[in-house]
Amino acid sequence: MLNFDLYNPTQYVFGKGQTQKLTTLVPKEAKILLAYGGGSIFKNGVYDQVKAALDGFEVIEFGGIEPNPRFETLMKAVEIIRAEKITFVLAVGGGSVIDGVKFISGAVNYEGNPIEILKKKVLFTDVTKVIPFGTVLTLPATGSEMNSGAVVTIEATQEKLTLGGSALFPKFSICDPTVIASLPKRQIQNGVVDAFTHVMEQYLTYPHDALLQDRFAESILQTLIEIGPSVVENPSDYKLASNYMWCATMALNGLIQKGVPSDWVTHMIGHELTALYEIDHARTLAIIGPNLYRVLFETKKEKLAQYGERVWNITGNSVEDKAEKAIEKTVDFFHQMGMKTKLSENTTNYENTADFIVNRFDERGWKALGEKQNVTLEKVKAIVEMSY
Template sequence: MNNFDFYNPTRIVFGENTIAQLDQLVAKDAKILLLYGGQSAKKTGTLDEVKVALGDRQVQEFGGIEPNPTYETLMKAVMLIREQQFDFLLAVGGGSVIDGTKFIAAAALFDKEQDPWSIMENYGNNIKQALPFGSVLTLPATGSEMNNGGVVTHKAKQAKLPFRSPLVYPQFSILDPVKTYTLPERQIANGVVDAFVHTVEQYLTYPVDGMVQDRFAEGLLQTLIEIGPKALAEPQNYSVRANIMWAATMALNGLIGAGVPQDWATHMVGHELTARHGIDHARTLAIVLPGMLQIRKQSKAAKLKQYAERVWLITEGSDEQKIDAAIAKTEAFFEQMGIGTHLSDYGLDESTVAPLIEQLTKHGMITLGEHGDVTPEMSQEVLISRL
């Protein structure tokens, strides 16, 4: 196992009817900017429930944060904070709202002489301070409710970049599985696949004898495989929704990635698909991952064999046959969740590949993966294999 420094200060308040605990979690004298996405938070009553819990604190709303939060929208919130001096942010929504809130928290206190987009260009390394914030999670997927990272899209630049900083952990996150009951099937499917690929990016690399991390990761993957389809078939099954919510949080709170190599090439290529073509993040992962695994199966052979045997319980055949079967089962699982796994499923053909690779190179993504051997040429090969 590699050396590591694991730190996670986020308090998790989990369970039904836990939004009321906001009264104890937020300072009485806080001036709060309440951030959310579309109208669903209002229609379902979650926003009203939050405001009731906050009582007579000063609260102002800022809505309209997109499913892939854009710099353009987030900067409007930054300007509002600077003008009105809010001192606490509360995100109500899924990973996109929480990601956006992290950027806002840092950008609001960023040097006013500099463009806050440089936060993204420096992957968060230039963040010196950030406003405190908490979250009320309504869509399990990204794990943003318990980590220090986020992804933001710049529409004008057609760029989607990640950032992280120890200064943007949520102080707390409230996770009420009941709040997921009214989500569309598409969002639940996306959330399951997103959590699955988050786990894979930290697990399917090469062995370093991280036995605890491996078993945790395998347990998360098997849990998602077992209950992912049930989440679509039984939308008000509390046990299923609770376990999916917690699995998605555990997939990216730093625990399974501590002391082990990590990949993330699938994510970086997927980001370009979202930035250029607006495809849901999880769906880009479902497109890219099977190709990444197939083309890189020699460098990942030991862990892919372990994945085949422990996660998919494949015991027959040669090592290569086991690996191929595991990759095929992974793709079939995504399809079972109702998610297309080829570029053609989204109306894209070979002519779209070169511009994607050009954008990937422009953003400096030229040595990806746990070995740094995923070149733009290899990423192009992956995308062509997914036509």
């Protein structure tokens, strides 16, 4: 097991009716920026619940944070916070709103041009230099409600870049699974596949000595497989909704990655597909993941076989046989979750995608990726081309 440091101070408040706890979770005397996205919170009742719980607080609203939140949009919120002397930000939404608020939290007091936060991967470790924030989660998927990382897109250059640091954990996150009942099917499908792939990025590497983490990862995968297709059809079933929401958080709150190698190449390539073609994040992962496993088969086959045996109850004559079946099971699951796993099914004019992505990685100096640093640009090209 690799050495690790586990620290996660977010107060995670889970269950029916928990939004009313905002009243005591938000700091007394706070002047609040209520940040949200496209306005679904006005239809699903969450806005009313939040406003009721914040009765008596001074609240300024900032809507319109888009899916794949834009640097350009977020900077408008930064200006409002500076001008209005806001002391606390409440993110009400899914991963995009929460990611956007993490950027805002870090940018307000940043000395220098905030675009550097993304370009130079600034790490925020001093909680006194960021604006504190909490979240009310409305779409389980990214785990952003209980981690300190975020992804933000620069509109001008079509780049999706990351930021983070221990100062960017939410102070609290309220997760009420009943919000899932009003989500469009497509968002639930995306959420389950996003969470599933988060686990795969941290698990599907090679066999190692971290026995418990492997089992935890397999536990999340098994549960997502068990409830994924049903929660799309029955999102108001509390058993299904609560397990989906909790799995999505546990998939990326840092726990299962402790002490183990991780991959993340599926995300690196997927981010480019979203930046280029606006394909939903989860759908890019479903396109790329299985082809990554195919191109990296020799590197990953032992872990694929373990995954096949333990998660899918696959039997087979050899490691290779089990590993191949495990990839096919994964693709079948993605199809069952409504994903189209070819790039050509998701966009047109994709012929130069592989070259474009390889050039972009090359420009960033990325030569070798993945848990063994053996995913060369040649392999990236092969993965993307296999995905056409």
